[in-house]
Amino acid sequence: MTAHALSDRLLPWYAAHARDLPWRAPDVTGWGVLVSEIMLQQTPVARVDPLWREWLVRWPRPSDLAAASTADVLRAWGRLGYPRRALRLQAAAAVIAEEHGDVVPDDVPTLLALPGIGAYTARAVAAFAYGRRCPVVDTNVRRVVARAVHGRAEAGDAAARDLPDTEALLPPDEDAAARTSAALMELGATVCVARGPRCTDCPVLDLCAWQHAGRPAWDGPVRRAQRWAGTDRQVRGRLLDVLRGAPGPVGPDALEAAWLTDPAQRARCLDSLLVDGLVEQLADGRFALPGESDDSS
């Protein structure tokens, strides 16, 4: 295909079909975009939407989140999953407040230096909040590129080629490039999906290499299914759920009751939560979310 045939198709399609997500509103700040990107890591849009609205009302600036009690932050994170994200977001907010004038940085290297912000999130913030021309590579984009450009059914493992492959699809104009990045993600999220792609609705169907190749099946390595039942992740989740649901510090017995199957595993997981900074132990031996005020009577 010609140099920017893809973006020529994608931009009108995006203008007509993009979902009306709250963090895409024109008045959303860099902070709003950053919060959305952290929340969306490995987490479906539908679950993020209500929580993002709450957070932006409650903590409209980085300094607001930085000043909050970590216990309140973790409770507000609720059951979104991967609560270390909340910890890192609060840490990032503190750096932004103290070192960047309470304004989310607009360049990739500075963003990358913040806790919890990696290759994807740094570029997503630069592109979506500040209109920068930089390739934004997430699982959706990697799948779209694998199919439309390389003619493969799946993306496989992340590779060094992903960034230049994606950048090659961006038009020269900075604003058009940023919108193309958003459109690539939107296409992967709503049309060029992992299971049951809706190719009849695809704006680049006639340009798609996978289509031209006859939609060959994936012949690469199959990803190992992630286990859940009985894992440390499940136990950590149970323990944290007890603390989120409690009004204040709890005794060791309350946490023991959360996982009776394997006391040694329970102890190991509690320790890892302490190491991660998701839980604290008070001088009297009770456990609490970080910074939880002592309700001792």
Place this chain on the structure above:
DNA sequence: AATACGTGGAA
């Protein structure tokens, strides 16, 4: 370069 890290909805 694998692996750990939460959660819940859909197939």
Place this chain on the structure above:
DNA sequence: TTTCCAAGTAT
């Protein structure tokens, strides 16, 4: 019921 998977990051 089981499996898959959803805008990744850190180690």
